[in-house]
Amino acid sequence: MKRLKVLLLMLLGSASALFAQKPAVPLADTAMIKVLFFAGLRDKLNEDYSRANESFNKILQLDPKNAAVYYEIAIVNYRQNNLYEAEMAIKKATALETNNTWYWMLMAELYKRKGDMNAMAGVLNQLIRLSPDKPDYYFDRSNAYLMAGKTAEAMKGYDELEKKFGASDELARARRRVTSGGKINASAEEERNEERGKSELTAVEQTMLLGESLYKKGDLPGALAQFKTVLEGEEHPYRAWEQALNIQLLLKHYKEAIKTAEAALDIYPNQAILYYFMALALHQDNQNSLALPHVKSALQLDADNGIYLELYGDVLFVNGDKERAVVEWKKAKAAGNGSEKLNKKIYERKYLE
Helix, strand or coil, rough: CCCCCCCHHCCCCCCCHHHHHCCCCCCCCCCCHHHHHHHHHHHHHHHHHHHHHHHHHHHHHCCCHHHHHHHHHHHHHCCCCHHHHHHHHHHHHHHCCCCCCHHHHHHHHHHHHCCCHHHHHHHHHCCCCCCCCCCHHHHHHHHHHHCCCCHHHHHHHHHHHHHHHHHHHHHHHHHHHHCCCCCCCCHHHHHHHCCCCCCCCHHHHHHHHHHHHHHCCCHHHHHHHHHHHHCCCCCCCCCHHHHHHHHHHHHCCCHHHHHHHHHHHHHHHCCCCHHHHHHHHHHHHHHHHHHHHHHHHHHHHCCHHHHHHHHHHHHHCCCCCHHHHHHHHHHHHHCCCCCCCHHHHHHCCCCCC
16 A cells, blocks of 8 residues: 555654644634734744744633634644643644644644653544544554554554555554564563564565654654665665655755655656655755646646645746746645645745745
């Protein structure tokens, strides 16, 4: 199963990408609240978190049940590593709006940073409730249980995943990672003898697993080294290309990402995300004329992807086609991409880094 790990790419990898996807939430219809809210957003974008927090808290004095404002306060505190304050704020947001996916995703990211895998698994249950057809959430919930030492719960999660989506190679590998480690209450020697030879991980799988582990811990250079080791061997699994590209972009290694994307596309020419990564790397490297055909290719394969549409607008704007850029940004918003930056691009009709 070739999946984009929506949560792990955005949730276990890049927090900034997650925060860029907050949907617009109606505010109380008062001029003062609107003024304060946009002032807070402006200050947050400028990383003046103290002033942003001041504006958001003033709104709560006027409208104490404003879930969107609690969400913004959670982000402001998260970015300053004030994890307790961030947790209290996002809990209030989810209590006020229990069906807002983006609030739960931020809470999951918060618990990931704190290392509270039990709490993270509980949040993933909420995400599964809201989006039951996304296999990523089921995988991530089992991974959270594994990191919490709850192998039985992890295996139950895999069983639920197979029942709903069917068997897959990735699911089989995930189960092997659990069973090869032994059962907590079983004899370690008996478990090793039973599993040895039939479910041991290959060298490539071990390297991939180490890369994923380092990635989740925030060691991006270390994780990248593991994925590059895999790609330098005889096997070239798709996941290794995807993760290597994701990390290179996070590390702002744009020229290296361009080379990686070229090699990946030679093997997997029908993967929209690879064209997107190529276009993003070229855009960030100020090669926007070359970025344009690649983002178009991504949209040919996934026409309704709001992230791709926003990048298309960005590239058009930088290339001088400003009117069409605004049109594409509006399409991105209609497709469900409700980031603050995107809304500001549309409102101010200008490109923002």
